[in-house]
Amino acid sequence: MATKTTVIVLASLLIGLSAAQRQDQDDPCKTKSKVVGDVTYCDRYWECVNNQAELYDCPNGLVFAGKHRGVTEGCDYPWRSDYCEGKQLANGPISTEHCDWLYGIFGHETSCTRYWTCWNGTATEQLCIGGLLYNENAHSCDWPENVDGCQKHPLCNDDANGNVPLGKSCNRYWQCQGGYPRLQRCPAMLVFDRRSLRCVVPPTEDCDVPTTPLPFEGDLEQGKGNAISNLPPGAIQGKPSGGRNKN
Numbered sequence: 001m002a003t004k005t006t007v008i009v010l011a012s013l014l015i016g017l018s019a020a021q022r023q024d025q026d027d028p029c030k031t032k033s034k035v036v037g038d039v040t041y042c043d044r045y046w047e048c049v050n051n052q053a054e055l056y057d058c059p060n061g062l063v064f065a066g067k068h069r070g071v072t073e074g075c076d077y078p079w080r081s082d083y084c085e086g087k088q089l090a091n092g093p094i095s096t097e098h099c100d101w102l103y104g105i106f107g108h109e110t111s112c113t114r115y116w117t118c119w120n121g122t123a124t125e126q127l128c129i130g131g132l133l134y135n136e137n138a139h140s141c142d143w144p145e146n147v148d149g150c151q152k153h154p155l156c157n158d159d160a161n162g163n164v165p166l167g168k169s170c171n172r173y174w175q176c177q178g179g180y181p182r183l184q185r186c187p188a189m190l191v192f193d194r195r196s197l198r199c200v201v202p203p204t205e206d207c208d209v210p211t212t213p214l215p216f217e218g219d220l221e222q223g224k225g226n227a228i229s230n231l232p233p234g235a236i237q238g239k240p241s242g243g244r245n246k247n
Protein backbone atom coordinates (compact mmCIF):
# COMPACT_ATOMS: atom_id res chain seq x y z
CA MET A 1 0.00 0.00 0.00
CA ALA A 2 2.76 2.34 0.97
CA THR A 3 4.67 1.66 -2.24
CA LYS A 4 1.55 2.32 -4.30
CA THR A 5 1.11 5.72 -2.71
CA THR A 6 4.76 6.54 -3.28
CA VAL A 7 4.40 5.65 -6.93
CA ILE A 8 1.35 7.88 -7.31
CA VAL A 9 3.02 10.76 -5.53
CA LEU A 10 6.14 10.36 -7.64
CA ALA A 11 4.09 10.18 -10.82
CA SER A 12 2.14 13.31 -10.03
CA LEU A 13 5.37 15.07 -9.09
CA LEU A 14 6.84 14.18 -12.47
CA ILE A 15 3.72 15.30 -14.32
CA GLY A 16 3.73 18.54 -12.37
CA LEU A 17 7.39 19.05 -13.21
CA SER A 18 6.99 18.49 -16.92
CA ALA A 19 3.91 20.74 -16.98
CA ALA A 20 5.91 23.48 -15.32
CA GLN A 21 8.73 23.06 -17.85
CA ARG A 22 6.40 23.04 -20.81
CA GLN A 23 6.15 26.37 -22.52
CA ASP A 24 2.62 27.69 -22.88
CA GLN A 25 1.15 28.37 -26.28
CA ASP A 26 1.03 32.08 -27.10
CA ASP A 27 -2.37 33.42 -28.02
CA PRO A 28 -2.18 34.93 -31.52
CA CYS A 29 -4.98 37.34 -30.64
CA LYS A 30 -2.73 38.89 -28.02
CA THR A 31 0.12 39.51 -30.47
CA LYS A 32 0.54 42.36 -32.90
CA SER A 33 1.05 40.12 -35.93
CA LYS A 34 -2.00 37.93 -35.05
CA VAL A 35 0.12 34.90 -36.02
CA VAL A 36 2.31 32.72 -33.78
CA GLY A 37 4.10 29.43 -34.28
CA ASP A 38 2.79 26.37 -32.50
CA VAL A 39 4.75 25.63 -29.35
CA THR A 40 5.07 21.88 -30.06
CA TYR A 41 5.03 21.49 -33.85
CA CYS A 42 7.21 23.53 -36.16
CA ASP A 43 4.95 22.92 -39.17
CA ARG A 44 1.94 24.47 -37.46
CA TYR A 45 0.93 27.95 -36.52
CA TRP A 46 -1.95 29.80 -34.88
CA GLU A 47 -3.72 32.70 -36.45
CA CYS A 48 -6.23 35.05 -34.87
CA VAL A 49 -9.37 34.94 -37.00
CA ASN A 50 -12.45 36.85 -35.81
CA ASN A 51 -10.87 37.06 -32.36
CA GLN A 52 -10.43 33.28 -32.21
CA ALA A 53 -7.14 31.41 -32.27
CA GLU A 54 -7.19 28.98 -35.18
CA LEU A 55 -4.64 26.26 -35.86
CA TYR A 56 -3.13 25.92 -39.35
CA ASP A 57 -0.71 23.55 -41.01
CA CYS A 58 2.08 24.87 -43.20
CA PRO A 59 2.04 23.64 -46.81
CA ASN A 60 3.43 20.09 -46.82
CA GLY A 61 7.22 20.16 -46.52
CA LEU A 62 7.41 23.68 -45.09
CA VAL A 63 7.67 24.89 -41.51
CA PHE A 64 6.55 28.07 -39.83
CA ALA A 65 8.96 30.98 -40.15
CA GLY A 66 6.84 34.00 -39.20
CA LYS A 67 4.32 36.31 -40.76
CA HIS A 68 5.46 37.55 -44.20
CA ARG A 69 8.54 35.33 -43.96
CA GLY A 70 9.44 32.09 -45.71
CA VAL A 71 8.42 31.17 -49.24
CA THR A 72 4.64 31.04 -48.85
CA GLU A 73 2.03 31.58 -46.13
CA GLY A 74 4.68 32.47 -43.56
CA CYS A 75 6.29 29.05 -44.01
CA ASP A 76 9.79 28.22 -45.20
CA TYR A 77 12.05 25.34 -46.21
CA PRO A 78 13.06 23.65 -42.94
CA TRP A 79 16.81 23.71 -43.64
CA ARG A 80 16.90 27.50 -43.98
CA SER A 81 17.02 28.00 -40.23
CA ASP A 82 16.68 26.19 -36.90
CA TYR A 83 12.88 26.43 -37.06
CA CYS A 84 12.38 22.90 -35.75
CA GLU A 85 14.91 22.93 -32.94
CA GLY A 86 13.19 21.41 -29.91
CA LYS A 87 9.98 20.93 -31.87
CA GLN A 88 8.35 18.09 -33.73
CA LEU A 89 6.66 17.76 -37.08
CA ALA A 90 2.92 17.24 -36.96
CA ASN A 91 2.67 16.06 -40.55
CA GLY A 92 4.49 13.44 -42.58
CA PRO A 93 5.55 13.75 -46.19
CA ILE A 94 3.08 13.75 -49.05
CA SER A 95 5.06 12.60 -52.08
CA THR A 96 4.50 13.01 -55.77
CA GLU A 97 6.74 12.08 -58.69
CA HIS A 98 10.22 13.55 -57.97
CA CYS A 99 8.96 15.31 -54.83
CA ASP A 100 9.54 13.80 -51.39
CA TRP A 101 7.24 16.48 -49.98
CA LEU A 102 4.79 18.70 -51.86
CA TYR A 103 7.12 21.68 -51.36
CA GLY A 104 10.88 21.53 -51.36
CA ILE A 105 14.10 21.11 -53.33
CA PHE A 106 15.16 17.53 -53.98
CA GLY A 107 18.03 15.67 -55.57
CA HIS A 108 17.74 14.09 -59.00
CA GLU A 109 17.33 10.35 -59.24
CA THR A 110 20.02 9.80 -61.87
CA SER A 111 22.06 12.96 -62.27
CA CYS A 112 24.47 14.95 -60.13
CA THR A 113 23.97 18.09 -62.19
CA ARG A 114 20.19 18.23 -61.99
CA TYR A 115 17.69 18.64 -59.21
CA TRP A 116 13.98 19.20 -58.66
CA THR A 117 12.12 22.13 -57.22
CA CYS A 118 8.66 21.14 -56.03
CA TRP A 119 5.78 23.52 -55.56
CA ASN A 120 2.51 22.00 -54.39
CA GLY A 121 3.68 18.63 -55.68
CA THR A 122 4.60 19.82 -59.16
CA ALA A 123 8.26 19.14 -59.97
CA THR A 124 10.37 21.37 -62.17
CA GLU A 125 13.74 20.09 -63.32
CA GLN A 126 16.66 22.45 -62.69
CA LEU A 127 20.19 22.33 -64.02
CA CYS A 128 23.45 23.28 -62.39
CA ILE A 129 25.62 25.14 -64.89
CA GLY A 130 29.32 25.77 -65.32
CA GLY A 131 30.50 22.41 -64.01
CA LEU A 132 28.67 22.72 -60.68
CA LEU A 133 26.89 19.79 -59.06
CA TYR A 134 23.79 19.63 -56.89
CA ASN A 135 24.67 19.51 -53.22
CA GLU A 136 21.92 17.77 -51.25
CA ASN A 137 23.06 19.28 -47.97
CA ALA A 138 23.15 22.84 -49.22
CA HIS A 139 20.10 22.33 -51.47
CA SER A 140 21.88 24.23 -54.21
CA CYS A 141 24.54 23.93 -56.90
CA ASP A 142 28.04 23.71 -55.51
CA TRP A 143 31.65 23.01 -56.46
CA PRO A 144 32.17 19.32 -57.23
CA GLU A 145 34.69 18.85 -54.43
CA ASN A 146 31.91 19.71 -51.94
CA VAL A 147 29.54 17.09 -53.31
CA ASP A 148 30.05 13.56 -52.05
CA GLY A 149 29.15 10.60 -54.18
CA CYS A 150 29.23 12.36 -57.52
CA GLN A 151 31.78 11.05 -59.96
CA LYS A 152 34.44 13.14 -61.51
CA HIS A 153 33.66 13.58 -65.17
CA PRO A 154 35.07 11.10 -67.73
CA LEU A 155 36.11 13.93 -70.03
CA CYS A 156 38.88 14.61 -67.53
CA ASN A 157 40.03 10.98 -67.52
CA ASP A 158 42.99 11.54 -69.84
CA ASP A 159 44.39 14.43 -67.86
CA ALA A 160 42.84 15.31 -64.53
CA ASN A 161 44.24 18.83 -64.84
CA GLY A 162 44.24 19.31 -68.60
CA ASN A 163 42.14 21.29 -71.03
CA VAL A 164 39.55 19.65 -73.26
CA PRO A 165 37.91 21.17 -76.35
CA LEU A 166 34.22 21.97 -76.05
CA GLY A 167 32.58 20.68 -79.18
CA LYS A 168 33.66 22.83 -82.10
CA SER A 169 33.76 25.99 -80.03
CA CYS A 170 36.57 28.38 -80.84
CA ASN A 171 36.59 30.23 -77.55
CA ARG A 172 35.12 27.93 -74.92
CA TYR A 173 36.79 24.87 -73.47
CA TRP A 174 36.80 22.67 -70.39
CA GLN A 175 39.54 23.07 -67.86
CA CYS A 176 39.87 19.96 -65.75
CA GLN A 177 40.75 20.67 -62.12
CA GLY A 178 41.47 17.50 -60.21
CA GLY A 179 39.15 15.59 -62.53
CA TYR A 180 36.31 18.11 -62.31
CA PRO A 181 35.54 20.06 -65.50
CA ARG A 182 35.16 23.84 -65.33
CA LEU A 183 33.82 25.82 -68.22
CA GLN A 184 36.32 28.41 -69.46
CA ARG A 185 36.46 31.04 -72.17
CA CYS A 186 39.61 32.18 -73.96
CA PRO A 187 40.55 35.84 -73.50
CA ALA A 188 39.21 38.19 -76.13
CA MET A 189 40.73 37.74 -79.60
CA LEU A 190 42.26 34.38 -78.72
CA VAL A 191 40.88 31.03 -79.84
CA PHE A 192 41.14 27.57 -78.34
CA ASP A 193 43.59 25.45 -80.24
CA ARG A 194 42.61 21.81 -80.08
CA ARG A 195 46.17 20.70 -80.84
CA SER A 196 48.09 22.53 -78.15
CA LEU A 197 44.97 22.63 -75.89
CA ARG A 198 45.64 26.29 -75.16
CA CYS A 199 44.21 29.67 -76.08
CA VAL A 200 46.29 31.01 -78.95
CA VAL A 201 46.35 33.85 -81.43
CA PRO A 202 44.27 32.83 -84.45
CA PRO A 203 44.02 31.54 -87.01
CA THR A 204 44.32 27.87 -86.15
CA GLU A 205 43.41 24.84 -88.21
CA ASP A 206 39.77 25.09 -87.11
CA CYS A 207 39.30 28.69 -86.03
CA ASP A 208 39.66 31.94 -87.91
CA VAL A 209 40.11 35.33 -86.32
CA PRO A 210 36.95 35.84 -84.26
CA THR A 211 34.57 38.55 -85.35
CA THR A 212 31.90 38.82 -82.67
CA PRO A 213 32.10 36.09 -80.03
CA LEU A 214 29.41 33.48 -80.40
CA PRO A 215 26.84 33.18 -77.65
CA PHE A 216 27.07 29.96 -75.68
CA GLU A 217 23.92 28.55 -77.25
CA GLY A 218 25.59 29.02 -80.61
CA ASP A 219 28.48 26.91 -79.39
CA LEU A 220 26.04 24.23 -78.43
CA GLU A 221 24.37 24.22 -81.81
CA GLN A 222 27.76 23.71 -83.42
CA GLY A 223 28.65 21.07 -80.88
CA LYS A 224 25.54 18.98 -81.32
CA GLY A 225 25.93 15.38 -82.29
CA ASN A 226 29.02 13.54 -81.21
CA ALA A 227 30.48 16.44 -79.31
CA ILE A 228 27.50 16.87 -77.01
CA SER A 229 28.30 13.61 -75.28
CA ASN A 230 31.61 15.22 -74.45
CA LEU A 231 29.97 17.66 -72.03
CA PRO A 232 28.92 17.23 -68.46
CA PRO A 233 25.24 17.51 -69.31
CA GLY A 234 24.30 19.59 -66.29
CA ALA A 235 26.68 22.24 -67.42
CA ILE A 236 24.46 22.93 -70.37
CA GLN A 237 22.17 25.81 -69.74
CA GLY A 238 18.78 24.63 -70.93
CA LYS A 239 15.08 24.83 -70.31
CA PRO A 240 13.61 22.29 -67.89
CA SER A 241 11.03 21.34 -70.49
CA GLY A 242 13.67 20.82 -73.18
CA GLY A 243 13.78 17.59 -75.11
CA ARG A 244 17.37 16.81 -74.30
CA ASN A 245 18.23 13.30 -73.32
CA LYS A 246 18.57 12.54 -69.66
CA ASN A 247 22.08 11.79 -68.61
Ligand SMILES: *[C@@H]1O[C@H](CO)[C@@H](O)[C@H](O)[C@H]1NC(C)=O
Nearest residue numbers: 059072073102119120121122
Ligand atom coordinates in the same frame (compact mmCIF):
# COMPACT_ATOMS: atom_id res chain seq x y z
C1 LIG B 1 -2.30 22.39 -54.79
O1 LIG B 1 -2.73 21.42 -55.69
C2 LIG B 1 -4.03 20.91 -55.43
C3 LIG B 1 -4.35 19.85 -56.44
O2 LIG B 1 -3.27 19.07 -56.73
C4 LIG B 1 -5.06 22.02 -55.45
O3 LIG B 1 -6.33 21.53 -55.11
C5 LIG B 1 -4.64 23.13 -54.48
O4 LIG B 1 -5.54 24.21 -54.59
C6 LIG B 1 -3.24 23.58 -54.75
N1 LIG B 1 -2.84 24.52 -53.73
C7 LIG B 1 -2.21 25.65 -53.99
C8 LIG B 1 -1.87 26.48 -52.82
O5 LIG B 1 -1.91 25.98 -55.12
